[in-house]
Amino acid sequence: MDKQSYTCVLVSDFNLQNFAGYAAHDAEFPHLEPIAAQLGQPVPTLLDTAAPHWQKKADLAVIWTQPHSVVSAFNALLKYEQVPVRDVLQEVDAYCALLANVSGCVRYAFVPSWVLPSYRSVFGVLDMKTEIGLTNTLMRMNLRLAENLEKISNIHVLNTHKWIERAGINAFNPKLWYLGKIPFSNEVFKEAAQDVKAALCGMLGYARKLIIIDLDDTIWGGVVGDVGWENLVLGGHHHRGEAYVDFQHALKSMKNRGILLAVVSKNEEQAALEAINQHPEMVLTLEDFTGWRINWQDKAENIIELMTELNLGPRSAVFIDDNPAERARVKESLPEVLVPDWPEDPLFYPATLLSLRCFELPSLSREDLNRTAMYLSENQRRDLKKSVSSLEEWLRHLAIRVEVEKLHPANLQRATQLLNKTNQMNLSTRRMSEAELMAWAEQKHRWLWTLRVSDRFGDAGLTGIVSLEIRDRKAQIVDFILSCRVLGRKIEETMLSMAIYHAQALGVEEVYARYVPTSKNKPCFDFFRSVAPRFHQQGECFIRDIEHPFPLPDHIELVQ
Amino acid sequence: MAMNDKITQMLFNVLDELNQLRPREEHLKKDLGTPLAGGSGRLDSAGLINLIVLTEQKTAQELGSPILLTDDRTMSQINEVFRTLGSLADYIHLLLNEKRHG
Numbered sequence: 001m002d003k004q005s006y007t008c009v010l011v012s013d014f015n016l017q018n019f020a021g022y023a024a025h026d027a028e029f030p031h032l033e034p035i036a037a038q039l040g041q042p043v044p045t046l047l048d049t050a051a052p053h054w055q056k057k058a059d060l061a062v063i064w065t066q067p068h069s070v071v072s073a074f075n076a077l078l079k080y081e082q083v084p085v086r087d088v089l090q091e092v093d094a095y096c097a098l099l100a101n102v103s104g105c106v107r108y109a110f111v112p113s114w115v116l117p118s119y120r121s122v123f124g125v126l127d128m129k130t131e132i133g134l135t136n137t138l139m140r141m142n143l144r145l146a147e148n149l150e151k152i153s154n155i156h157v158l159n160t161h162k163w164i165e166r167a168g169i170n171a172f173n174p175k176l177w178y179l180g181k182i183p184f185s186n187e188v189f190k191e192a193a194q195d196v197k198a199a200l201c202g203m204l205g206y207a208r209k210l211i212i213i214d215l216d217d218t219i220w221g222g223v224v225g226d227v228g229w230e231n232l233v234l235g236g237h238h239h240r241g242e243a244y245v246d247f248q249h250a251l252k253s254m255k256n257r258g259i260l261l262a263v264v265s266k267n268e269e270q271a272a273l274e275a276i277n278q279h280p281e282m283v284l285t286l287e288d289f290t291g292w293r294i295n296w297q298d299k300a301e302n303i304i305e306l307m308t309e310l311n312l313g314p315r316s317a318v319f320i321d322d323n324p325a326e327r328a329r330v331k332e333s334l335p336e337v338l339v340p341d342w343p344e345d346p347l348f349y350p351a352t353l354l355s356l357r358c359f360e361l362p363s364l365s366r367e368d369l370n371r372t373a374m375y376l377s378e379n380q381r382r383d384l385k386k387s388v389s390s391l392e393e394w395l396r397h398l399a400i401r402v403e404v405e406k407l408h409p410a411n412l413q414r415a416t417q418l419l420n421k422t423n424q425m426n427l428s429t430r431r432m433s434e435a436e437l438m439a440w441a442e443q444k445h446r447w448l449w450t451l452r453v454s455d456r457f458g459d460a461g462l463t464g465i466v467s468l469e470i471r472d473r474k475a476q477i478v479d480f481i482l483s484c485r486v487l488g489r490k491i492e493e494t495m496l497s498m499a500i501y502h503a504q505a506l507g508v509e510e511v512y513a514r515y516v517p518t519s520k521n522k523p524c525f526d527f528f529r530s531v532a533p534r535f536h537q538q539g540e541c542f543i544r545d546i547e548h549p550f551p552l553p554d555h556i557e558l559v560q
Numbered sequence: 561m562a563m564n565d566k567i568t569q570m571l572f573n574v575l576d577e578l579n580q581l582r583p584r585e586e587h588l589k590k591d592l593g594t595p596l597a598g599g600s601g602r603l604d605s606a607g608l609i610n611l612i613v614l615t616e617q618k619t620a621q622e623l624g625s626p627i628l629l630t631d632d633r634t635m636s637q638i639n640e641v642f643r644t645l646g647s648l649a650d651y652i653h654l655l656l657n658e659k660r661h662g
Contacts, residue, residue, distance in 0.1 A: 015606065017606045018581060018606070018610065021580070021581030021582065022580065022581060024583070025580065025581060025582060025583055025584070026580070170617070173613060175612075175613050175616075175630065176609065176613055179609045179612070179613070179630065180605070180606055180609040182606075182609070186577065186581075186610070186614075190580075
């Protein structure tokens with residue numbers, strides 16, 4: 001992961017110093033550099049976009065307030081004065097407008113939802129009644145906050161209640177409040193800092209995409225090779241059996257959110273597959289797994305093979321195994337694979353999986369939801385490849401169609417996601433928010449196209465981006481991004497052909513691509529160095545005059 | 561374990577938590593001579609507040625007896641009580657003894 005520090009403006013009506021301490025000094029990636037705005041002045045801070053802390057366009061802002069300090073009508077409700085909910089919600093709308101005011105001053109902003117101290121339980125029976133119940137009103141305020149801010153792509157509401165629950169009975173500490181204007185205990189701030197970091201990781205494209213699981217004593221109880229699938233502990237009226245079923249449900253729910261599942265297990269393949277296919281209580285089916293390695297080889301080697309097959313890097317994977325020795329082995333040989341400590345007791349498996357903070361996504365695209373199906377069609381492509389005699393024949397059989405579109409609001413979300421999470425075939429590895437990307441592409445001297453790739457086996461979705469910037473009759477290919485899902489099918493050449501065709505039409509004399517190296521994008525450098533027809537290489541710059549067009553690969557149908 | 565040792569261990573646990581909020585180079589050493597507040601102290605006001613609240617919590621949790629470090633008696637001698645980790649340990653010992661003997 002990168003070693004960069006990310007600046008984080010803190011805006012609050014209370015003392016956020018403890019949050020800042022955890023955010024800055026926790027060793028976990030990403031490293032945050034907090035910048036405190038004026039304490040206790042959230043509204044003036046949000047109004048004054050000329051203030052120094054907004055001027056340098058910080059990477060993120062955490063804007064954390066107490067409901068009564070920014071919504072005066074709620075303050076009146078706290079004193080049990082009669083205030084229509086309508087008035088309260090109008091003030092929430094006004095507060096959201098203030099937040100929108102600073103959305104252009106930061107790349108990402110996180111707004112923790114509002115909470116009331118849990119010790120405030122007087123008049124509990126009235127708490128959930130409309131108009132007079134404090135909790136009822138606060139829930140409406142939070143919903144309004146979330147609905148309003150959903151329209152602003154770089155502002156995200158975070159769930160404070162989760163932090164409060166995790167911190168337990170001491171989440172609110174009146175002593176900290178009266179001594180230091182700190183409303184929450186350190187446990188709350190610790191949880192908040194971890195969630196903010198996890199969310200930022202997701203924004204930066206570092207979310208994990210694949211869960212690799214073991215079988216015996218991990219997704220079912222018992223060793224299938226010893227006891228047979230009929231005697232595995234799974235489901236039924238058995239506390240551990242129920243927990244294994246719930247764990248499988250949790251895995252399936254992750255799959256439904258676009259996380260890939262795969263198996264690496266030391267077993268006889270036939271016995272293991274039979275268990276998956278035959279056991280009546282299995283929740284997961286073979287179709288839920290994008291791949292598996294079930295054999296007696298070293299698990300780390302199996303994981304490398306599997307990742308290569310799926311065209312994913314080790315930083316995309318999480319490995320779950322009940323056996324501490326196997327976990328230690330994988331941790332040691334593949335330090336970039338996340339290997340969470342795993343509880344001994346299977347009753348805690350579902351909760352442990354669901355509390356991992358490594359799958360954060362800023363948005364959910366059609367491509368995310370269909371990811372498993374896309375990888376399964378990839379298996380069909382591989383089978384076809386084995387049955388034909390040459391690469392050209394395989395490509396012809398695939399009947400690839402590339403649909404090109406300019407950037408527009410409907411494809412902006414997915415394009416931004418692709419820009420922020422593609423690492424290998426990525427020329428400049430720029431990371432931008434939706435608003436930044438759109439603003440960049442809207443400039444008159446810039447062009448940005450997205451590519452959707454499909455073939456006879458399925459639609460890979462929006463998987464490519466290419467952009468041009470024209471200056472002094474020279475066209476720079478700024479972004480050259482292709483998802484690893486469609487690498488090696490000459491989509492790369494199609495992107496070059498398209499970019500050079502447009503550059504020609506715009507009357508430029510030269511096209512060049514400046515490679516910005518990262519620890520992961522060497523495949524892009526290798527492509528530009530070896531592509532035919534050749535580019536002239538000057539260090540990390542690849543140049544081509546455009547007298548001759550760059551040919552479109554024969555087997556590609558290009559739709560513009 | 562003697563009461564003195566229990567108090568020292570409890571205060572070391574408090575330092576572990578406080579250090580999570582501080583840069584590595586400013587971590588407070590687990591040593592009874594470590595200066596806390598006052599002239600040569602290492603804690604700013606927020607650090608001192610955290611120390612007070614964490615010490616109260618951990619004394620109750622780990623030594624089974626709640627103490628109060630924000631009363632007038634303590635506040636009137638704040639620089640002496642919180643001068644070093646050792647002076648704080650002595651003060652906690654005094655409070656616990658007073659409690660035990662009514």
